[in-house]
Amino acid sequence: MVSVFAESRAHRAWGRVHRFVHHVARPTSPAAARTVLARRGQLAVLPYGLGRSYGDSCLNPGGLLVETRGLDRLLAFDPASGVLRCEAGVTLAELLGTVVGRPAPDGGVWFLPVSPGTRFVTVGGAIANDVHGKNHERAGSFGHHVRAFGLLRSDGRILRCAPQENAELFAATIGGLGLTGLILEAELQLVSVPSLRLETEDIRFADLEGFYRLAAESKDWAYTVAWVDCLARGRALGRGVFSRARHLAGSREAVRPPGPPRLSIPLDPPCSPLNSLSLRLFNALLFHRLGPGGRRSAIRPYPAVFYPLDSIGAWNRLYGPRGFWQYQCVVPPDGAPRTIARLLETISGSGEGSFLAVLKTMGDVPAPGLLSFPMAGTTLALDFPNRGAATLQLLARLDRIVLEAGGRLYPAKDGRMPADVFRAGHPNWQRFTEWVDPGFSSAFWRRVAGAEAAARIARAA
Ligand SMILES: Cc1cc2nc3c(=O)[nH]c(=O)nc-3n(C[C@H](O)[C@H](O)[C@H](O)COP(=O)(O)OP(=O)(O)OC[C@H]3O[C@@H](n4cnc5c(N)ncnc54)[C@H](O)[C@@H]3O)c2cc1C
Numbered sequence: 001m002v003s004v005f006a007e008s009r010a011h012r013a014w015g016r017v018h019r020f021v022h023h024v025a026r027p028t029s030p031a032a033a034r035t036v037l038a039r040r041g042q043l044a045v046l047p048y049g050l051g052r053s054y055g056d057s058c059l060n061p062g063g064l065l066v067e068t069r070g071l072d073r074l075l076a077f078d079p080a081s082g083v084l085r086c087e088a089g090v091t092l093a094e095l096l097g098t099v100v101g102r103p104a105p106d107g108g109v110w111f112l113p114v115s116p117g118t119r120f121v122t123v124g125g126a127i128a129n130d131v132h133g134k135n136h137e138r139a140g141s142f143g144h145h146v147r148a149f150g151l152l153r154s155d156g157r158i159l160r161c162a163p164q165e166n167a168e169l170f171a172a173t174i175g176g177l178g179l180t181g182l183i184l185e186a187e188l189q190l191v192s193v194p195s196l197r198l199e200t201e202d203i204r205f206a207d208l209e210g211f212y213r214l215a216a217e218s219k220d221w222a223y224t225v226a227w228v229d230c231l232a233r234g235r236a237l238g239r240g241v242f243s244r245a246r247h248l249a250g251s252r253e254a255v256r257p258p259g260p261p262r263l264s265i266p267l268d269p270p271c272s273p274l275n276s277l278s279l280r281l282f283n284a285l286l287f288h289r290l291g292p293g294g295r296r297s298a299i300r301p302y303p304a305v306f307y308p309l310d311s312i313g314a315w316n317r318l319y320g321p322r323g324f325w326q327y328q329c330v331v332p333p334d335g336a337p338r339t340i341a342r343l344l345e346t347i348s349g350s351g352e353g354s355f356l357a358v359l360k361t362m363g364d365v366p367a368p369g370l371l372s373f374p375m376a377g378t379t380l381a382l383d384f385p386n387r388g389a390a391t392l393q394l395l396a397r398l399d400r401i402v403l404e405a406g407g408r409l410y411p412a413k414d415g416r417m418p419a420d421v422f423r424a425g426h427p428n429w430q431r432f433t434e435w436v437d438p439g440f441s442s443a444f445w446r447r448v449a450g451a452e453a454a455a456r457i458a459r460a461a
Pocket of ligand 1: 115126
């Protein structure tokens with residue numbers, strides 16, 4: 001196919017398993033984005049933020065990726081209400097460096113209402129994956145704080161979407177994986193917090209029961225998350241370290257926004273230093289780092305609490321040239337301890353350890369998006385080095401446990417979930433297809449929606 005757009009192999013997702021050829025456009029204004037869509041010809045379009053999704057939901061092999069980083073203007077900020085308007089390519093890092101920390105009328109300071117574990121994501125990407133943070137139980141997901149956005153469709157129309165305006169398209173776009181159109185700009189509601197420093201506690205727990213006890217006892221803590229040792233077995237199954245944090249009241253001390261990472265992995269190591277020996281060592285160090293008491297309290301500035309992984313640039317290269325698979329599921333509260341135990345038993349029995357194993361509880365706030373991932377229950381996120389068939393077989397076994405429990409997988413973290421797993425976990429998926437823009441597609445979508453949905457969308461075009 002002859003295309004007016006340059007071809008590139010440079011665009012990858014964070015897990016670095018897939019490498020595809022794309023046509024690429026980089027508009028720097030809403031008008032330029034409209035021109036790009038008008039000139040797309042037969043190419044299927046997909047917006048691309050910073051590629052911090054792990055699998056293939058931000059990839060579109062053979063199609064047109066529209067990079068949004070050029071849409072980077074902060075359009076308005078009202079310090080009285082905390083309402084912010086910006087273009088969709090603005091990053092959370094840029095918001096931290098501009099509006100976050102400005103005084104709010106109640107004596108607090110403005111802060112991001114929800115933040116994922118990295119600040120290097122765009123506002124458009126955060127909406128399209130309806131990202132969640134460590135405060136889901138109290139604050140819901142990113143989409144709960146979106147007041148409105150402007151959505152460019154492939155027919156050139158720009159639709160304003162809000163809870164009361166094009167409401168169903170609004171709900172389809174939040175968590176809609178970039179498939180309903182290109183978000184040009186968004187209006188967000190920031191939250192006022194007492195300060196940018198946090199009171200934190202890290203507490204060791206001996207097993208899964210300990211995790212659930214700490215989660216139940218931490219209702220006055222805004223942010224909670226736990227690391228689990230996924231190599232532990234038997235009575236130690238599910239042991240780990242529980243971390244909780246809340247904004248410190250009465251602190252006037254300024255906190256500087258975080259700068260670029262001080263350390264970066266410049267090249268792909270020929271083979272990964274992350275192997276079963278280093279994993280065993282890493283897990284033992286993490287588990288015992290709190291000393292004999294198993295508990296540590298500290299006051300920390302927000303970057304240390306929210307973005308520890310961002311301190312090393314391109315850390316994903318440590319997995320070597322074959323990359324890694326991330327796996328994140330959520331399972332409903334009924335039976336969650338048993339299901340999480342089955343998942344951990346399956347992982348520790350497989351010998352395919354995960355370096356980052358994160359466990360947290362999610363609240364029962366209704367999801368704002370048709371395909372939003374968060375739901376009430378417990379979520380477990382894991383990173384597995386890509387060892388080919390052995391890793392894929394393990395992930396398929398985990399899929400069955402999640403499905404039996406009535407859970408779902410997170411598309412933002414996925415690069416291989418089969419169609420049946422997607423459909424069972426996202427019961428609104430067919431309703432969602434009504435809103436997919438006929439000019440848009442992705443590798444993920446072609447895999448999970450199948451020919452039948454693609455044909456229906458094409459007929460609507
Ligand atoms: C270290 C790390 C920690 C993370 N922690 C968390 C976490 O705690 N919680 C969580 O929920 N996620 C987490 N993530 C995942 C990450 O937050 C999401 O994948 C996020 O959406 C990535 O944003 P991005 O700008 O890089 O978008 P991309 O990955 O480039 O794209 C993501 C999706 O958004 C769509 N999109 C992008 N821009 C637009 C636009 N303007 N209009 C319409 N669609 C658009 C794309 O088509 C794609 O479907 C983490 C990722 C990393 C690397």
